Amino acid sequence: MDGTREQAAEQLRDTSTSDGLGRLTVGKGSEAREIAYIHRPSALGTGPTFVWLGGYRSDMNGTKALQMDRLAAEHGAAALRFDYSGHGQSGGNFSDGTISRWLEESIAVVDHLAPARIILVGSSMGGWIALRMLQELRTRGRGPEVAGLALIAPAPDFTCELIEPALTDLERRSLAERGYFEEISQYSAEPNIFTRALLEDGTRNRVLTGIIETGCPVHILQGMRDEDVPYQHALKLVEFLPADDVVLTLIRDGDHRLSRPRDLEKLQSVLVALRDHDHKIS
Incomplete structure (x- = not known):
């Protein structure tokens, strides 16, 4: 997504409920969709905001x-969670989703809450969106400063690197004839749907094409038994982050979800370390 498209995102309406759920309309006309978010303000009034970017x-x-x-609440830090369009409590059709579209929504929600500094926490596809979001914020030269990246089983360029090379003849025919193909999901009774628009847009949003200058610490958590995003993909990502403070933690028996109690403890340690690092330099 280029800067002009990002600036064209129109925030039409924002409503909040007593349980902290807010809704922000992003886009205009037929492209308008309502994005659900939950913002936990900082109890201390200082420090970066943790921003969740889901898979x-x-x-x-x-x-x-x-x-x-929970970690943000324990430390008095601000936290922001939201659902992309077609996900969770947000509006819009999932089949309309692309990396550019979900990136536009991510930036719009952050712009709306306007934190000064953020730590992006990206899981799977959210790791790709985190990297693209950082690039967009740096290119436009305004908005929050990214103080750190926590990437969990990150899947940058997964459409080009992981999906397209493995397409079967049947899936290629389905893409050509129907504009999408379906894949059995390990996590849901409903199949995954990958559209031609998602794959084509993924090519335009590739990040594994040259040096990625984040300007902040990066910590990657990756399971070595991840069948969705092989750990070799995380090793490849590290090759494109040579100039930054990068830590890669490989979890030998970890799968793609990394949601076991011991995995969550590792995630908590990463987030605390990134926040402490920010306190030291700010």
Whole structure:
């Protein structure tokens, strides 16, 4: 998504409920969709805001997202969770989703809450969106400063790197004839749907094409028994982050979800370390 498209995102209406659930309309005309979010303000009034960026077909009430929120509450930090369009409590059709569309929504919600500094916590596809979001914020030269990246089983460029090379002849025909193909999901009774628009847009949003300058610490958690995003993909990502403070933690028996109690403890340690690092330099 280029800067002009991001600036064209129109925030038409924002409503909040007593349970902290807010709704923000992003886009205009036929592209308008209502994005659900929950914002926990900082009890201390200082420090970065943790921003959750979920994975493909996940939502803001998943185990890891709630763990991030609990940690923020314990430390008096601000936290922001939201659902992409077509996910969870947000409006819009899932089949309309692309990386550009979900990135636009991510930036719009952050712009609306306007934190000064943020720590992006991206899970799976959310790791890709986190990297693209950082690039967009740096390119436009305004908005919050990214103080750290926590990437959990990150899947940057997964459409190009993981899906397209493994397409069967039947899936290719389905893409050509119907504009999408279906895949059995390990996590839901409903199949995963991958559209031609998602794959084509993924090519335009690739990040594994050159040096990624984040300007902040990056910590990656990756399971070595991840069947969705092989740990070699995380190793490849590290190759594109040579100039930054990067830590890669490989969990030998970890799967893609990394939602076991011991996995959540590792995530908590990562988030605390990133926040403490920010306190030292700010």
